[in-house]
Amino acid sequence: MPTGVALRDPRQQLFDAAERILMRDGATGLTSRAVTAEAGVAKGVLHRHFADFDAFLTALVLDRIARVEAQGAALRAAAGTGTVAGNLTGALTALFEPVMMAIVVLVIARDELRTRLRAAGAARFPLVGEGTAAIAGYLRAEHDLGRLTPGADVDSLAPTLIGTAQLLFTEWRGRPEPEAVRKAVTTVLGGALP
Incomplete structure (x- = not known):
């Protein structure tokens, strides 16, 4: 070199x-x-x-977490515009892009990385937890605007949407079609939409 x-x-x-x-x-x-x-x-x-390779990997994941948090802020700012299902479809598609999915696998595979990420303040399940928080924040904003039913359980809907999307993006060969993501979103939202 x-x-x-x-x-x-x-x-x-x-x-x-x-x-x-x-x-x-x-x-x-x-x-x-x-x-x-x-x-x-x-x-x-x-x-x-970086002090060592795990410090490098921690910084890599923290960088990705910052991107997820920025996506969450942009999603919250979109509350009241478009449709709730459309906004969530776009957000979940952006969140579960291929690199994100590969980094989630990396986090699962490395105990020391998870330990360091938690020490740095990451969610219990890094990246997925921050994604869930971003979706929950958006749903709360939409709820406050009256675009979700009064009884909508945002704290249950957010992890359900994340779990559904993660399975959809993991199981699909290639990337799922936007319509498949939209169908999953509207099914999960069910009675939460007025």
């Missing part, structure tokens, strides 16, 4: 490399050596920016 070449954003370059490896080789193919090779950087670059 050449030395003395300035990297634009080494953390992001390493994160992008890790995501490509997860998509191509899965959680078992993700090693520090694989990440630096994929990023095209010297082996020491990762350890210059």
